[in-house]
Amino acid sequence: MQQNLDFEIVVVGGGIVGLASAYKIASSHPGIRIAVLEKEERLAAHQTGHNSGVIHSGLYYRPGSGKAETCAKGRKELIAFAEEHGIAFDICGKVIVATAESELGRLAELFERGRANEVEGIEKIGLERIREIEPACSGIAGLWVPCTGIIDFVEVAKKLAELIEAKGDGNKVLTGHEAMGFEKHDFHTKVLTSHGGFVTKYIINCAGLQCDRVARLDGVEPGVRIIPFRGDYYELTEEARDKVKGLIYPVPDPAFPFLGVHFTRMIDGAVECGPNAVFSFKREGYGKCDFSLRDSWDSLAYWGTWKLFMKNWRYGLGEYRRAFSKRLFLRQLQRLIPSVEAGEIRPSKAGVRAQALGPRGELIDDFKIERRGSSIHVLNAPSPAATASLAIGDHINEIATQYFGLGETAKREQPQRTERKGKGKDRGKGRKSKDASKPEG
Numbered sequence: 001m002q003q004n005l006d007f008e009i010v011v012v013g014g015g016i017v018g019l020a021s022a023y024k025i026a027s028s029h030p031g032i033r034i035a036v037l038e039k040e041e042r043l044a045a046h047q048t049g050h051n052s053g054v055i056h057s058g059l060y061y062r063p064g065s066g067k068a069e070t071c072a073k074g075r076k077e078l079i080a081f082a083e084e085h086g087i088a089f090d091i092c093g094k095v096i097v098a099t100a101e102s103e104l105g106r107l108a109e110l111f112e113r114g115r116a117n118e119v120e121g122i123e124k125i126g127l128e129r130i131r132e133i134e135p136a137c138s139g140i141a142g143l144w145v146p147c148t149g150i151i152d153f154v155e156v157a158k159k160l161a162e163l164i165e166a167k168g169d170g171n172k173v174l175t176g177h178e179a180m181g182f183e184k185h186d187f188h189t190k191v192l193t194s195h196g197g198f199v200t201k202y203i204i205n206c207a208g209l210q211c212d213r214v215a216r217l218d219g220v221e222p223g224v225r226i227i228p229f230r231g232d233y234y235e236l237t238e239e240a241r242d243k244v245k246g247l248i249y250p251v252p253d254p255a256f257p258f259l260g261v262h263f264t265r266m267i268d269g270a271v272e273c274g275p276n277a278v279f280s281f282k283r284e285g286y287g288k289c290d291f292s293l294r295d296s297w298d299s300l301a302y303w304g305t306w307k308l309f310m311k312n313w314r315y316g317l318g319e320y321r322r323a324f325s326k327r328l329f330l331r332q333l334q335r336l337i338p339s340v341e342a343g344e345i346r347p348s349k350a351g352v353r354a355q356a357l358g359p360r361g362e363l364i365d366d367f368k369i370e371r372r373g374s375s376i377h378v379l380n381a382p383s384p385a386a387t388a389s390l391a392i393g394d395h396i397n398e399i400a401t402q403y404f405g406l407g408e409t410a411k412r413e414q415p416q417r418t419e420r421k422g423k424g425k426d427r428g429k430g431r432k433s434k435d436a437s438k439p440e441g
């Protein structure tokens with residue numbers, strides 16, 4: 001039975017990816033009504049509000065990958081967006097510094113990768129030039145990446161929310177609304193939230209640290225598990241801030257999708273040092289000892305997690321020791337700036353990365369965005385997804401336009417029929433939609 005819709009599309013998650021996607025759809029389809037549901041009382045409360053604030057260049061990613069393609073495009077769009085809407089940003093550039101001979105090969109590979117990805121202005125530099133850019137920094141060789149910058153992604157998220165609502169009377173960005181279940185009907189879905197239900201045709205899951213769970217609520221088996229990796233930061237005291245002019249990064253370990261502990265000048269002038277990457281016992285836990293039985297069980301009952309631990313126990317142990325020892329954390333920072341002293345750093349914020357892990361213990365490196373029937377699920381959107389958010393939004397808009405029949409020329413397609421109604425965690429579990437084997441994106 002046809003039912004009056006509250007919204008054509010409901011986006012779950014008011015982080016930067018959900019907001020950028022809703023913004024892109026609302027911009028190219030002004031007639032449709034779209035809602036963004038955010039479970040917290042404020043937007044960008046998790047990854048988007050707990051990151052390094054770096055506008056990445058697109059240097060690191062495998063040419064042709066989703067990350068490489070969306071990062072450079074997203075960066076340029078983000079800068080144009082910030083300029084248009086008066087959001088502060090600074091293209092301060094960054095240096096990547098090799099501190100040991102053993103890193104030189106990887107530094108050379110990074111340079112080639114940067115060239116393959118057409119990163120503008122990238123340069124190989126020696127110690128003299130490193131010192132010109134960052135006088136306190138030490139190393140044996142480096143790369144200068146002038147198009148990297150800094151921004152406050154929370155400001156971007158807030159502006160996107162404002163614009164989504166401004167684009168149509170029927171558009172809503174609703175905080176304090178947790179999507180808790182999906183009642184599937186023939187031609188619509190009722191999204192059950194902590195504040196009542198909304199009837200919609202299409203769902204876009206951008207729930208970050210909860211995206212695998214939201215997918216299961218929608219009857220979709222995501223094929224990956226979100227494993228939370230906390231990153232702790234220290235910050236430089238006001239007196240020591242002068243030691244960092246812009247961004248100073250180490251050469252990353254290619255075995256991991258993390259960039260290594262770095263120095264980041266933030267848009268408010270503070271200098272952050274971090275983040276490390278430790279397995280977290282709570283998905284949205286920002287304290288070193290935070291624990292959630294449900295989250296720990298979900299991670300530890302997954303065979304992929306144990307495979308990851310077995311392959312990388314030495315690295316993991318090192319990260320754990322550094323998380324609890326200021327002395328060890330400092331030692332890592334001193335590889336980049338030898339003059340930093342214990343009294344010049346103090347504990348600061350933490351962030352938790354949503355990292356998708358496959359069943360064989362493989363860390364999913366690229367973005368993972370899949371359409372299943374009348375839903376789109378963003379199942380892996382780690383760094384640089386904040387930088388790339390507007391380009392990811394374009395990509396999601398393209399999928400929605402094509403498969404949800406939003407555009408005039410789009411292929412018309414009714415959402416697939418489902419037989420079951422219900423609510424809650426187990427509803428739809430293990431049930432695949434008719435075209436679940438045809439992921440898009």
Ligand SMILES: Cc1cc2nc3c(=O)[nH]c(=O)nc-3n(C[C@H](O)[C@H](O)[C@H](O)COP(=O)(O)OP(=O)(O)OC[C@H]3O[C@@H](n4cnc5c(N)ncnc54)[C@H](O)[C@@H]3O)c2cc1C
Nearest residue numbers: 013015016017039047048051052054179208351382385387
């Ligand atoms: C420590 C750290 C440093 C990083 N540094 C950078 C960087 O410098 N540059 C960069 O580009 N990227 C960086 N990233 C990555 C970047 O922050 C993320 O890729 C990006 O923020 C992901 O956005 P998102 O919208 O997918 O997720 P989130 O920002 O986590 O948003 C998801 C939202 O969904 C909501 N939600 C979850 N479940 C539900 C539900 N059932 N109902 C309603 N709402 C729900 C959550 O409350 C949350 O607000 C960093 C990440 C971390 C953790």
